Amino acid sequence: MEIFNITTQSNIRTDFAITLLMHFLIDRKNFNKINLKLILVTGKTHEFLFLPETAAGDITQHVFNNWPPEWEDEAVDNSSKLRLIYQGRFLQNESILSSMRLPAGKTTVMHLVARENIPEPSSQGKVQGKTDEGGCCTIL
Structure with a gap:
């Protein structure tokens, strides 16, 4: 016994x-992947795993193809309408996760919004050039 x-x-x-x-x-296996927690305008969230070399456009396509059931009310008819926002800026479709230095194996939060057009990348840091046009006042 x-x-x-x-x-x-x-x-x-x-x-x-x-x-x-x-x-x-x-x-x-997931240690080298980036866990993205996506937040909709409604506050609903869902998490997805991506490789660091994934582009923002590929992420929105993946999310569209694997739309979570709990997001049914917010569904869009085309993946091109989906936009990612990270640290207050719209990501261009060509933006690669690794270029943003996101930590692999950790969770990063981004917003996902449906929008037809996105603004052009900001010209932050550029100095405005002088023009020949006058300002609000005329000096005589």
């Missing part, structure tokens, strides 16, 4: 070790 007890305990330990190893391998 004692041998059976030892074998049973050993099997339980082995099963536990296998379960831990499986969880470790799954976590490790």
Whole structure:
């Protein structure tokens, strides 16, 4: 009877070790991916995993193709209407996640909005050139 007890305990330990190893391998597989938590204007959220070399346009296409059931009321008819906002700026479709230095294995929050057109990239940092046009006052 004692041998059976030892074998049973050993099997339980082995099963536990296998379960831990499986969880470790799954976590490790996703370790190099970026977890994006997307927030809609309504406040609803959903998380997606992406490789660092994924472009913003590919993300919106993936989200459109895998639209979460809990977002049914906010569905759009075309992926090109979806726009990502990160740190207050619209991402261009060509923007790559790794270029934003997002931490792999961590969760990054972005907003997802439906919008037909997006503004051109900001000209922040550019100095306005002088023109020959007058301002609000005329000097005589």
